[in-house]
């Protein structure tokens with residue numbers, strides 16, 4: 001625990017730690033910042049996922065240790081653990097692991113998306129991140145609780161070789177466990193007793209912000225929070241599989257500009273200029289003609305609420321925002337919206353309760369606990385994509401035929417680039433080292 005900031009940053013870098021809660025931002029960069037607050041994001045608002053809850057219950061001292069290390073490294077005066085009030089087990093475990101008052105627990109309501117950084121920072125500190133800004137702009141560093149767990153391990157010289165995941169939905173036994181990075185989705189689902197439906201579809205990373213898997217032999221990465229299995233005929237699967245041109249075509253003709261998507265947008269109610277109903281207007285124009293409306297998508301966090309919850313016509317405003325952001329980027333148009341941020345008077349009353357979202361999504365029958373299990377997983381083969389982080393892909397430092405031990409570095413950050421080191425998650429023989437690393441156990 002007594003690592004100096006430079007040493008901790010080096011150790012985090014050497015251990016290949018990346019943000020476990022989303023895009024995989026390399027954590028050593030955050031450890032080099034100066035901040036007032038470090039927030040542990042334990043909000044876990046994606047329906048059916050429970051891995052952060054289970055991690056806080058089963059390894060609270062590791063989460064707190066990682067938080068304290070990051071506080072030391074960044075010079076932060078206070079650590080805040082953001083946890084939902086309903087997760088009493090996690091709160092009790094974390095409380096027992098706290099021994100000083102420079103770390104406090106901030107309890108959150110059970111709404112979606114309470115884990116969005118802009119919302120979490122506001123809820124926990126009362127500070128509003130400036131439009132297009134990051135938490136550091138208001139003196140805050142935010143890390144997912146699993147990232148903090150990995151920081152604690154990194155300080156002891158242990159690299160990231162596993163990922164906490166929940167496997168839930170239409171499976172025999174919803175479960176949370178630590179999987180070796182590179183394990184296939186198929187093997188992970190088998191560890192939950194297998195799918196209970198013959199034709200299934202798998203959401204990777206969550207229903208709201210994840211994606212549908214097109215290959216069950218694809219590997220789990222450091223940033224994957226879980227797999228949600230649904231029957232292939234489920235309405236959610238049908239909606240997500242809709243080709244993008246069809247989503248926009250139907251939006252063009254059927255959107256009646258009721259603006260419910262905007263009224264329930266969490267970024268809009270927090271005070272940002274995100275207005276998906278206006279973005280829907282851009283669907284009737286060329287990218288140039290729609291540029292004015294596209295601006296209203298720039299601060300969207302892609303939470304999916306407008307598409308999967310708010311729109312009474314089952315249209316696709318979130319996807320219209322995705323497209324709008326791409327168009328703005330392609331045309332190199334800078335955001336020029338309102339910079340002042342003031343929460344909407346209805347902010348507190350327009351939150352979306354998770355239970356209501358789960359009912360609307362038609363997944364209430366799958367809303368079950370996914371208890372942690374210690375599983376002895378010995379995969380015959382793991383596949384390690386070279387890009388599991390924001391920035392550039394790692395460069396292999398092993399070749400086919402090499403024998404590697406679990407925890408050994410197999411790919412490095414290119415010189416001077418933003419990236420993350422990659423380690424073997426099992427011992428064995430390297431079979432591929434081009435585009436990805438494939439290791440087979442002996």
Ligand code: SF4
Pocket residue numbers: 254255256257258259260261262276277280310311312313314315316317
């Ligand atoms: S909620 Fe649906 S119909 Fe209403 S403005 Fe938004 S996209 Fe259009």
Ligand code: SF4
Pocket residue numbers: 261264265266267268274275276299300301302303304305306307317318321
């Ligand atoms: S996805 Fe929709 S609801 Fe979510 S932030 Fe973007 S516009 Fe708002």
